[in-house]
Amino acid sequence: SLISETHAGPAVPYLSSLNMDPTGQKYFTIIDYVIFALLLVASMAIGLYYAFTGGRQSTTQEFMYADRSMKCLPLSLSLMATFQSAVAIIGTPAEVYANGTQYWFIGCCYILGLLIPAHIFIPMFYRLHLTSVYQYLELRFCKAVRICGTVTFIFQMVVYMGVGIYTPALALNAVTGFHLWGAVLATGLVCTLYTALGGLKAVVWTDVFQTVVMFTGQLAVIIVGVHQAGGLSDAWVKVRDGGRISGIDLNPDPTVRHTFWTLGVGGVFLMLSLYGVNQAQVQRYLSSRTEKEAVMSCYMVFPCLQVALMLSCLMGLVMFACYGNNSPLEQQYITSKDQMVLYFVMDMLQNFPGLPGLFVACLFSASLSTISSAFNSLATVTMVDLIKPHYSMTEARATLLSKMLALSYGIICVAMAYVVHLMNSSVLQAALSIFGMVGGPLLGLFCLGIFFPCANSIGAVAGLAAGLVMAFWVGIGGFLSRMPSSVQVLPFNSTNTSENITVPISTSIPAGLNGLYSLSYMWYSALNSSTVVLIGLIISFMTETFLPSNAVSPVEHETSV
Ligand SMILES: CC(C)(CO)[C@@H](O)C(=O)NCCC(=O)O
């Protein structure tokens, strides 16, 4: 069976430190399993519904772009759900518990991070009537640049999918003994099936359903948690006295992980790469009935994201109100920060049968909605950018092939989960770093094309390559140089967060390379996209000057806009 109720001893070594109640109260009850199963069944049912209604997914237009007939409300929920996975649900509360509400200021970057896509990227892409966002790169530069863009995107989403599917399964396994690979396979299978059968319509409508489950689960845990902490005012006093309510940190030092500048300004570039030029999102904009509706759906993402952010930050505060500085991590009931939330849920909600199940459904909803969007967008770009230009085929065959591609990406996703299993990092920072390291250069490539008419194809390819090299150099260099401290347990026992900050300050003005390596991961998008633009411009200038002009052949720039 997929779900085992007993622990596999040696496969999960840290379970011995879990201090399991001998009566087994931290295990799932049958109601919890039923609720989890219901989530999978309902998602599957939505997929089947769209497989057998409408055009029955018989054209690529329907499979990839929902016949370009979507309305703004479902689209906005789906846009939010795409990059809101179990990573955010688990990672944000753990971050807020340990370091206070500073991370909440990331909400500031949503303003420009959505206004710019709504008024610059969406109108342009929508009017070009693109089949994939990378087609723009061919219109602006040449086919080679398009293929580079597509391959970079595939890489980004495949890695991200691995993190997305593995995170909830791992946390669940560590805290409840829920079978790790059973959970990975169950979600991978269900998600692949409804995506391959129901196309974008199924993906969007399951996203809507899953968003509701996600918000409900979080809200339920917060309400019960506040009750357990002794009510609202008691909870507030505890988090305030524990120093978890952070004021705005205006420290301009770009190496400090979370300040107003890294989150509010660095975050804008992150948002642009996700909500401006990422195929998963652009596909949704392109599938709306009108351009106005596409812009509206982008606007509507703002309140949805704020609600999601608020719920996950509140969860961290409630956790602090319940545990104070006696974190389960410190007590060694768990082994990593990412297990905190589930431990909290299992610990506090024991007497509320069904609630742990609802929260697990919430976690998996968050991940299913992310992975399904990834499958669909990956199948789309592989078909439209890599296969169709080279092989002519009938519509029926193209649709069948797209469905097969969605299935294949499902298998790749499970394989990636295994790769992530071999690595070990804080999931929230890992996911946001991937966005910055691979999404950042892609953002730079689009900006080079859109804002700099003088850039040419050679410059674009060279710029993208330089951006990716910079990304991996700084990203991996930073990861390795932080290795020792990232393994250490954070100082939970200090009562004041400002004490946590003063420790590293003495060594925080490193020279040369170390300075670059200690750059906050929130600046990765900005750094890498600027690198692409800068190198792209320099190389364009050099090739225009030193090569005969017909050697670079820049294509007419956006004549149709
Ligand atoms: C990407 C943002 C900042 C905005 O959508 C947020 O949803 C987030 O922190 N996501 C983390 C990655 C994830 O949840 O998979």
Ligand code: NA
């Ligand atoms: Na999601």
